[in-house]
Amino acid sequence: MWKCPKCGRSFKNHNQDHFCGESPKTIDEYIAAQTESVQPLLNQVRDTIRDVLPDAEERISWRMPTFWQKHNIIHFAAFKMHLGLYPGDKAMEHFADRLTEYKTSKGALQLPYNNPLPLELIAEIAKWCYETGNHH
Secondary structure, three states: OEEOOOOOOEEOOOOOOOOOOOOOOOHHHHHHOOOOOOHHHHHHHHHHHHHHOOOOEEEEEOOEEEEEOOOEEEEEEEOOOEEEEEOOHHHHHHOHHHOOOOEEEOOEEEEEOOOOOOHHHHHHHHHHHHHHOOOO
């Protein structure tokens, strides 16, 4: 276990990327706490998801911006080198053939900051998660 010297939280991985400090209360607070270069990208993802899920509530869950309606639908978060999108494992399976150029894991997608964001794909994934009930 590794313990962050700044916030004191413990993690399995040494120097694990995480958010130190108190968890933001709103998505606006979360975005404002990120670097200036990342804020516009987070706002693009937020606006894209908001457009396809207009009735979903925005909240912070697992310390990440989350769209919620009776359950978590989809999360996103900023990291050092990428934006993480967390639609869950079923969505990752469903969209696997369209995610081959990205680094993925069981329920997550890494979108590098140095590439354009696939906003149409993000919208499709968010809508699919909502419509199917497959969520993170």
